Amino acid sequence: MMTGSELITYLSNFPIAQSAISQISGALIAVMFMRKKTSTKEFEKLKAGEFKEVLHDLVANGEISYKDLYEANNYLEIAEKADKYYHKKKNDNHQNRDFDFFYRFYDNAGKVSDEEMQELWAKILAGEINQPGEYSLKTLLVLSSFSKTEARLLAHIYQHTLILGEKLLLPNYERYLAGNNIAATDILLLDDYGIVNFSDNMIYNIELKKGNISLMHSANINLVVESGIDCNFSVRQYPFTKAGCELATIFDIKNDDDDIVRFGKILREANQNLKFHAGKIISVHGDSMECDKINLLNLQD
Numbered sequence: 001m002m003t004g005s006e007l008i009t010y011l012s013n014f015p016i017a018q019s020a021i022s023q024i025s026g027a028l029i030a031v032m033f034m035r036k037k038t039s040t041k042e043f044e045k046l047k048a049g050e051f052k053e054v055l056h057d058l059v060a061n062g063e064i065s066y067k068d069l070y071e072a073n074n075y076l077e078i079a080e081k082a083d084k085y086y087h088k089k090k091n092d093n094h095q096n097r098d099f100d101f102f103y104r105f106y107d108n109a110g111k112v113s114d115e116e117m118q119e120l121w122a123k124i125l126a127g128e129i130n131q132p133g134e135y136s137l138k139t140l141l142v143l144s145s146f147s148k149t150e151a152r153l154l155a156h157i158y159q160h161t162l163i164l165g166e167k168l169l170l171p172n173y174e175r176y177l178a179g180n181n182i183a184a185t186d187i188l189l190l191d192d193y194g195i196v197n198f199s200d201n202m203i204y205n206i207e208l209k210k211g212n213i214s215l216m217h218s219a220n221i222n223l224v225v226e227s228g229i230d231c232n233f234s235v236r237q238y239p240f241t242k243a244g245c246e247l248a249t250i251f252d253i254k255n256d257d258d259d260i261v262r263f264g265k266i267l268r269e270a271n272q273n274l275k276f277h278a279g280k281i282i283s284v285h286g287d288s289m290e291c292d293k294i295n296l297l298n299l300q301d
Helices: 004-011 020-034 041-047 051-060 066-082 099-109 115-130 137-144 148-159 174-179 184-192 242-248 257-270
Strands: 162-164 167-169 203-208 211-217 221-227 231-236 275-285 288-291
Touching: 020 051, 020 066, 020 099, 020 115, 041 051, 051 066, 066 099, 066 115, 099 115, 099 137, 115 137, 115 148, 137 242, 148 184, 162 211, 162 257, 167 242, 174 257, 211 275, 221 257, 221 288, 257 275
Parallel strands: none
Antiparallel strands: 162 167, 203 231, 211 221, 221 275, 275 288
């Protein structure tokens, strides 16, 4: 029997090769259920991408259980959803695929029947195929532990996570968190799952040169900080772990207008030696933005 990686390569030579996701799905089903039966009619169906027909044949022949069928069908539903997130590459090298990762993925994802949760797993599957090594086994373990309610909580927290350069920033300020309906117990729960670090002593230092820089922006608002001298200032945060940063990629994280203004007011109060300005973006020219002179930080909440 070929190994999982060898099967992916082998299946790339057949109609199944239209999708890297189908190649991996075929290899998983072959390794888990076909064993040494690579010359059977079921294997011919596998090469044609007829996965559900293969599974029903195996159930009918008593070669796999209904539990196996349930988990396989859940995985196939996720794989079908993943197709819309997968970006086919011209020089897609299937030899770079880590079959052990996909085997572990199947083991976890096969237990997920809820469509909302399947969407998250589909993004993981497509993301790992798009960029091999994008996700760790730890991230699979964390996501497999989540209920739908907890996943919605995570989505809510990512919704109010700020993007500062290439960094994800969850501000640790009561005013910011309360304004976004995030409780300390919510952060503590995510700490238990290994997504954030729950500590009041974690800060992020920002180095400023004399003059002004854009600290962050949304589609509509630009937050600028100005200093009369070279200096540093710090921001209190709940830092994301590696798994937390990896999971963030399956959620649509973007800076929110209200969050930028709320955060700007907090920073201005905490750093009175600096000037902060949040203005509506009028136009964008390359890397520069023209903004309205009205400072939104001066408006009442």
